[in-house]
Amino acid sequence: MTVEPGRAWRESPLIFERSQAGRRAGRPPRPQLPVPELPESLRRSRPPRLPELSEPEIVRHFTALADRTFGVDTGFYPLGSCTMKHNPRVNERLVGLPGFRDLHPHQEDEAAQGALELMWNLQGMLAEIAGLPAVTLQPAAGSQGELTGLMLMRAYFADRGEERDTIITADTAHGTNPASVTMSGYRLEKVATDVRGNLDLEDLRGKVNERTAGLMLTNPSTLGLFDEGIEEVSRIFHDAGALLYYDGANLNAVVGISRPGDMGFDIVHYNLHKTFSQPHGGGGPGGGPVAVRDSIEPFLPAPVVVRDGDMFRLDHDRPRSIGRVRGFAGPFGVFVRAYAFMRSYGPGLKEMAEVSVLNANYLLAKLREDYDLPYDRHCMHEFVLSARHLKREHGVTALDVAKRLMDYSIHPPTVYFPLVVPEALMIEPTETEPKERLDAFVDAMKAIAREAAESPEILREAPHGRPVRRLDEVRAAKQPVLRYLFDEHPALVG
Amino acid sequence: MSYLSLTDVERAELLAAIGVSSPGELFEQIPAGVRFDRELELPPALGEAELVRHMEGLASRNVHTGLELSFLGAGVYDHYVPAVVDVVLTRGEFLTAYTPYQPEMSQGTLQAIFEYQTVVCELTGMDVSNASGYDGCTVAADACFVAKSVSDRSKVVLAETLNPQIRQVVKTYAPGFGLEVVEVPHADGTIDPERLASAAEGAAAVLFQQPNFLGCLEPAPELAEAASAAGALPVAHVDPMSLGVLEAPGVYGCAMAIGEGQAAGNWLSYGGPHYGFLAMRGEYVRRMPGRLVGETVDADGRRGFVLALQTREQHIRREKATSNITTNQTLLALAGLATLSWLGPDGLREVGEACLALQAYARERIPLEPVFAAPSFKEVAFRTPIPAREVVRRAREHGVHPGYVLGRDYEGMDDVLLVAVTEKRTVEEVDRLAEVLEEVCR
Secondary structure (H helix, E strand, O other), X not given: OOXXXXXXXXXXXXXXXXXXXXXXXXXXXXXXXXOOOOOHHHEOOOOOOOOOOOHHHHHHHHHHHHHOEOOOOOOOOOEOOOOOOOOOHHHHHHHOOHHHHOOOOOOOHHHEHHHHHHHHHHHHHHHHHHOOOEEEOOOOOHHHHHHHHHHHHHHHHHHXXXXXXXXXXXXXXXOHHHHHHHHOOOEEEEEOEOOOOOEOHHHHHHHOOOOEEEEEEEOOOOOOOOOOOHHHHHHHHHHOOOEEEEEEOOHHHOOOOOOHHHHOOOEEEEOOOOOOOOOOOOOOOOOOOEEEOHHHHHHOOOOEEEEEOOEEEEEOOOOOOOOOOOOOOOOHHHHHHHHHHHHHHHHHXXXXXXXXXXXXXXXXXXXXXXXXXXXXXXXXXXXXXXXXHHHHHHOOOHHHHHHHHHHOOOOOOEEOOOOOOOOEEEEOOOOOOOHHHHXXXXXXXXXXXXXXXXXXXXXXXXXXXXXXXXXXXXXXXXOOOOOOOHHHOOOOOO | OOOOOOOHHHHHHHHHHHOOOOHHHHHHHOOHHHOOOOOOOOOOOOXXXXXXXXXXXXXXXXXXXXXXXXXXXXXXXXXXXXXXXXXXHHOHHHHOOOOOOOHHHEHHHHHHHHHHHHHHHHHHOOOEEOOOEOXXXXXXXXXXXXXXXXXXXXXXEEEOOOOHHHHHHHHHHHHHHOOEEEEEOOEOOEOOHHHHHHXXXXXEEEEEEEOOOOOEOOOHHHHHHHHHHOOOEEEEEEOHHHOOOEOOOOOXXXXXXXXXXXXXXXXXXXXXXXXXXXXEOHHHHHHOOOOOEEEEEXXXXXXEEEEOOHHHOHHHHHHHOOOOOOOOOHHHHHHHHHHHHHHHHHHHHHHHHHHHXXXXXXXXXXXXXXXXOOOEOOEEEEEOOOOHHHHHHHHHHOOEEOOEEHHHOOOOOOOEEEEEOOOOOOHHHHHHHHHHHHHHOO
């Protein structure tokens, strides 16, 4: 084997390639009892080819993989609309308390009073933040919160005997919104964005009618702008008897500043993994509680946590409920972290929102000369730049900018979203970043803009300092290899 | 306590750079009528030490498995969670990264998901697994969606022995998907293949559970065959910890295999977060909901991993996507990968054998009659001479939680107690349960 510096970082064998037949780590207890024979038709005929490793090699394997992964703990992660804030370490310790970690979900309510009280209190705190009275904690993530919200709309209108089949979303909406509309059996209608980045009220008035069930809106929008016409938007929908759904993806900007319920929204979902610091975990777990007005409360998923005097219990007896959207009462470990986060800040959550907006506006002020700014306003917690002129003048795209940022040890912003902005770079610094991190990002973005003019090929071939260079995503789609195939596995490593 | 980093001096510098005098000016875009003009009514902020004390107080009011000998199962199980799981759960790079949209920054997460997908395929005998679903319930709804879109049929058949929570979730999703849900009742704890065959006529899919919610082993190969004969896709909901001793659904003809992953590597955690798995035959991959990781090469020809077939997904396909899922349960699925790697094929088989042995011992030792004749894997339903709820109440006074009351979900089963064992239970603990039941059922 030839020595190649840095090779260990660039190549990491699959856990199956580290496997040695006969090697093992775990030795489960083996009771001194006879093992009953299973009927032959039910008995395993060939053992699963699980990896066979000793514990030291398992630990090294996952450590090597962690080394090849970039998290908020590694560095600045301004991924727009994802709210990549610091995840407090104490929350990880709290979620491991045996009273939370080792509590069975079928435990009797009287023996789970601490868990139920925590959930009850979390419901109340979320209700206060949304300005809406009733909360279900059950949905597993924001997208499931959306689906739950649309199911609630369906139940609400069915109860009133109204037939409404259309949901309106903004052309700046996250992809989850239209996907949730389809999954819930509604028809989708899109409304345009005006020159200031608000919903186009003229377009909207022409589309809202007696078939409209509701609006789904992120506010501030995915452009990072608060909709200045929100009061009129609310009037248009409510006058037509329709409902307003608030996608809480960007709630971080307005906690304690403006409440969705006061804006006129009837149903709200929160992303506990964005606003309330549940770690993103490389893609989950999340939490997507939903708050509603009293008129919609009877339809919330069962069970809900209720209080009877000094006792808390799960109420399963909810005859008008839409039903259950996931197992048990929701992702409890996520509730522990979100609750602990909110108790840490208390009413100071408002300051969290203020600083998130302050940090974003600072970056915007510093970068507006170097990149295109499609909507020239103060932003909220995030903003969208465009690399349009870099592309036109130097043939360098938003993707190239993103990949080059990696060489500065910064995670790229969200790119090519929202769709209404060409060559979009959506930047969300969050409130937890210190000024020197913000400044380092500004310096990197300015340096990249210069590099685009002087040596664009450096950008087009970036990244240069990651374990892999740019990956062939077309090949992954055309010849999908979605699992290790053992002996038959195609040899890709040269 | 807060987690903010800016000093007062820095705040002033930022405001000056922006050209405003206070943060309030930045919020002037919010119409005055919808600005919140009071302080949030939330409990006062706590410092870290106070927070820990407060949380310990809440946790102390829960009776966890360290305080009570528990035979509760019914969907969530007290299997051993090995310490190697902590490597995955506490490394900040895994914990604090987002969905790996930028593969060059996320090779570790992507490779681990690829390995997880492989492990799920190996366990279930399927060709392709997604990167995880929310839990064992929502993956059932996902499977129904796939079946409907590949078959153009709108009926799905659920075995009554499928976990009631799963059935409830499928019914909640059904109207939006345009699905009609039919349930097949059990006969003595299992599903009769002939009865299933007639219900499966014209159905897109048949969902059953192995081992089933009543603790019985279904005649799974016959159920799969009955479904297939009717042109419906057989979908098995399986317990990952059983698959060292029980046959893989792919071998007995299932089109999809789904399940709750909790038993493999996740804490009980009062019901979540856990992970669901969804695996299927390769021909349906383009209808697969959720994330998929695929292997490819970089510009130098070196192996690397990316999110694959993203054209199925909401951020590309929007209203035509196969699902709205974005955040899934990656970290928990990776805990599953670490656990199953720690066990290896021999360890997984031994866990299964320990479960089989202990449930057989419980049948022998417990002074109650098993309700059903079918064999079990790790749960057995016993008939109680007094209401099972009362048995639970009395047994808990002796420090033992004897199991789940099936009357919570099934009519006529108020006197049926579902007792679960895992490899963590011992002969002495089963003896203790038997003594307590003897005492409280008198």
